[in-house]
Amino acid sequence: MSALSLGLIAAFAWGFHDICVRFVSQKAPLMASLLTVLCTGLLFHVAYMLATSGFHETPAKAFAPAVLAGVFFLVASLGLYGAFQRGPVRLVAPIIASFPILSVLWAAFTGTHVTVVEWLTVFVILCGVSTVAYLSDQSAEDTVPKGVTIFFASIASFGYAGTFALGQMAAEMSHHLPATLITRSTAIALLIGGMVVWKPPFWPGRRSLGLLTLMGLADGIALLCMISAGGLANAEYAAVAASVFGLITIVLAWGLLNEKMTFPQWVGCAITFAGIGYLAL
Template sequence: MNGILFGLLSAFSFGTADFFAGKASKNTGVFSTLFYMQVVGFVFLTSAVTWYGQWHNLNSLSHVAAASLWMALDLIGILFLYQGLVSGKSSVVAPIASSFSVFTVILAFVFGERLSIVKLAAIVLTLVGIVLTTLVLSDRGKSRSGQKLESGAVWAIFAALFLGTAFFGLRYPHEALGGLVTVWIGRLQATILLPVVYACFKKRIVLPDKKNAGLIIIVGILDAIALVCYNLGLGLEDTSIVITATSLFAVVTLFWGVFLGGEKPSWNQWVGIGCTSIGIFLISLL
């Protein structure tokens, strides 16, 4: 399996997890959902690392520290994203935050990755399509924003910066630790740190009911699988290619909303779907 396919698997898992996380968050709350999905991911990855016998990968303290750093940036980015969704409108926050892959691609170029002009154009086309897919426009072409627009947008920008940096840096610990152990470290520290962070900001962790508990288990497992697939893809392909494929998670979430949630995409979202499809097709051919 090549890096693009791992990136697409990551996108499917991220997109599906986001869809079900949205449903669980309506009753359990976004911050409680985030905490429980980290716990589920930690338990799932502990079992996986044990099954594959990869605990010996933790011998390198320097690489463990690197994994902890990049996964911490990922967690901070998610917290910024959730705060943006709470304080602003998702129609504004989502497209800004989903542009994190642009920062990852920029960092990849700055640190030495080189692509042909055609492949670079395909990446740009895909990223533009993703932004169009996640941006909800009215018939007059104006974003359906609302009050607290600026606050939500600021949080989303910070989320994009932290997530983009984290997804770039994950390549380095992955080479020594492997995808499973790298993500396991992140889930371990998130399980420990989130209650402390929530206590500082007076956020309550609410117990989910049976229905939402099932959704959170699905979300936690899929989210962990998505990060593992992304890391595996980094071992086979350039960061700029894998992150572009992974960025399709926004399109996956949209499709779930259409088929299971009865949502009706706007004209620009259909254009975005077309751009991303063409872009990924060109990348896979090249």
């Protein structure tokens, strides 16, 4: 399976996961919800490793990037949950989905030649994101200022870029299954440590448990696909393809949550994802 295909699978899984976040975050404690999702994803991953005999020895050099990927993954998850809790989806999704821009910037920083057309594409993506953010209305349901939402969404975008870069680096040094296990375990350990210190509720509530379990499975599949792409040709295509999750989330929010979208906002979303798609070419 190609890196692009794995990224598209991750996109659909995260699209489902993120629209569910919008539902759950209004009813259940945020940290408890995230912990449930991460732990469910961990159980899925361990079960998959058992079923496929995926317990391979991990070289010492792969531990550092895998652990750091876990740190970034927790940062990304906290940012995503915080952003979607505040909403609206039409504002949050394009910002988070712009993380391939950071991949291009990192490539340029590490010496990879980036063409003028690619830099122009980055500018176009930024324009599309800015259009959606600027035109996002402050309706009665948007109880938190846009600046707070944009901050959390930007943190999530940065976190995902770091997660995929470091996770795929670890997968190239070892097998992708144990690398992903280390990444997810690190995120869970740090989250539990933070919850012990800050003392938020650990139990999300019985009514939310079923949906959180499905979200955990989707998140487990998505992260596994993304880090698995590390050993394939053009691994960066997985990150670009996965960014389409934002479009899926926006369409689901429009269809299921009745979030209004004006024509200019649709144009902004189209520009954003067209630019992201070009980076995959």
